[in-house]
Amino acid sequence: MNKRKICVVVASRANYGRVKYLMKAVKEHPQLELQLIVGASTLLYRFGEAVNIIREDGFEPDRKLYYIVEGETLSTQAKSTGLGIVELSTAFEDLNPDIVVTVADRFETMSTAIAATYMNITLAHLQGGEVSGNIDEKVRHAITKLSDIHFPASEKSKQRIIKMGEDASRVFNYGCPAMDILKxxxxxxxxxxxxxxxxxxxxxxxxxxxxxxxxxxxxxxxxxxxxxxxxxxxxxxxxxxxxxxxxxxxxxxxxxxxxxxxxxxxxxxxxxxxxxxxxxxxxxxxxxxxxxxxxxxxxxxxxxxxxxxxxxxxxxxxxxxxxxxxxxxxxxxxxxxxxxxxxxxxxxxGRYPRNTLFGGGDAGKQIADKLATIECFKKKRITY
Missing domain, CATH: 3.40.50.2000 (Glycogen Phosphorylase B;)
Known part of the structure; x- marks a missing residue:
């Protein structure tokens, strides 16, 4: 039986911590094959070259993509998003994944979502449905509407995604995989x-x-x-x-x-x-x-x-x-x-009591199991 190819895109130092335990679970799953794309600020020295940590953890990138336009202005952020779409589209064409996994609400996440959507690749999104300030909320909800499978980090976030017209049978609250590290x-x-x-x-x-x-x-x-x-x-x-x-x-x-x-x-x-x-x-x-x-x-x-x-x-x-x-x-x-x-x-x-609002520390394996069995498809409809 051919393994289902799961392509995880890591494009910032923070997002690696969000998906590390999911990557481990995918790599160890008998029905899944892990593909890894590392790009954007994870490759840059001044942001800590997180790619080196990723490699030390035993994950060798299938592709390394440079798509940050220097300047860190509003204009260069928009241009980096566009360049990310160009670079990721080529990588997806080469790797031919069954499912692409993207995380949260950053401009790099938007690049991943757009590229996967226009290439008819099933898109799984972690940490959708949340409310926050900054531009992130606009971006996050836009990515939710582009995504086919949803893994929110809390029950309220799950309910927001469903209220946005997403199919409730494809929305799963297993918590945030970052808690897996802490546990x-x-x-x-x-x-x-x-x-x-x-x-x-x-x-x-x-x-x-x-x-x-x-x-x-x-x-x-x-x-x-x-x-x-x-x-x-x-x-x-x-x-x-x-x-x-x-x-x-x-x-x-x-x-x-x-x-x-x-x-x-x-x-x-x-x-x-x-x-x-x-x-x-x-x-x-x-x-x-x-x-x-x-x-x-x-x-x-x-x-x-x-x-x-x-x-x-x-x-x-x-x-x-x-x-x-x-x-x-x-x-x-x-x-x-x-x-x-x-x-x-x-x-x-002093310290406060521990709270499992965002998960109990067992999300990675549950998400991997769901990715192995859920139906992949290229069409979706709003539910109302």
Whole structure:
């Protein structure tokens, strides 16, 4: 019997953590063959070259695709989306997959969805149906309408997809595969384990309390990233007793403004306890997140993985506006006073109970099993 070919597209460092356990399950499944396309910022040094981590984990890409137009502006983001369609169409033609798997709501995800749709390839979408700020919500719902199989991460998201006219028999809530990492990996952190990452700034002792900082640009407030991140870092600088671990922002439009703010703050505060990193493996990011006394910024991982772990999180601005969340989250504006007050509240409270809102840590295998048996087809109809 011929194995069904499942082509997973990984086009950002964050999305690899979302699908790693699904990739493992597909690779081990007797009825499935894993195809892997790695592209966009996963190949770029300044965003951590996640492709190296992917290879170290035993996944060799079938194709590596460069389709990022330099500049990180609104215009180059749109152009990168178009170039991604061109490159992915050629790769899909060569690999001839039965199902393409794409994740979430990024511009790279849109490229994957459009290319697969116009090539009559069944498209499976993870993390559809969610509500959030930024441009992501528009993109996410557009991808839902292009997709044939849906794997949302929560029950509310599942119901939204069905209300959008998708066939309920093809919508499956198994949770987010990122929780599989947190459930199945050892999350103890140590200086020895983390020494490989180097980074810049004041040396960090991972055995002592630290605050994790991840702040990405917000496309819908393009041009304001410098001021936004400076408010965040200035608020954090008030907490002298805590080390700060700062992860570089993603490649969305406006990242140069955020990166500029981080670099200027770093040069002006060299003696302060801040350490800056480009990337971590999914497992090590889980360790960094799990052992933080508080997370600050606008990463969805603070809401998803933070909820599962019970790690206190301060979500700044509207990048995650209206997103489903657990009690570990405080949402605040960009004022340094509001940010520091929210951090103080979390530090006084401590950790929160674990919450399985986004899954219990067994999604990867369930999704792989469904991909092995579900009918593939090229036509779909709205259900109302």
């Amino acid at each position: 199945n990996e050892e999350l103890v952190i140590s200086n020895e384990k983390m020494a490989v990452y180097g980074g810049t700034g004041k040396p960090i002792d991972w055995t002592k309390p630290y605050i994790l900082v991840v702040q990405h640009p917000v496309t819908t407030s393009y041009g304001q990233g410098y001021e936004q991140v400076m408010e965040t870092l200035s608020a954090l600088n008030r907490f002298k007793a805590y080390q700060k671990v700062v992860l570089w922002p993603n490649i969305d439009a406006g990242t140069d403004d955020v990166s500029k703010g981080i670099r200027i703050f770093r040069e002006m505060n060299r003696n302060e306890p801040f350490h800056y990193f480009r990337n971590f493996s999914p497992e090590d990011y889980g360790r960094v997140l799990n052992n933080a006394v508080c997370c600050v910024g606008n990463s969805s991982s603070f809401i998803r993985e933070g909820c599962f772990l019970g790690v206190p999180a301060v979500i700044i601005g509207d990048r995650q506006e209206s997103r489903e969340q657990g009690q570990n989250v405080i949402v605040t504006g960009y004022s340094r006073k509001d940010i520091s007050d929210s951090i103080e509240t979390h530090l006084n409270n």
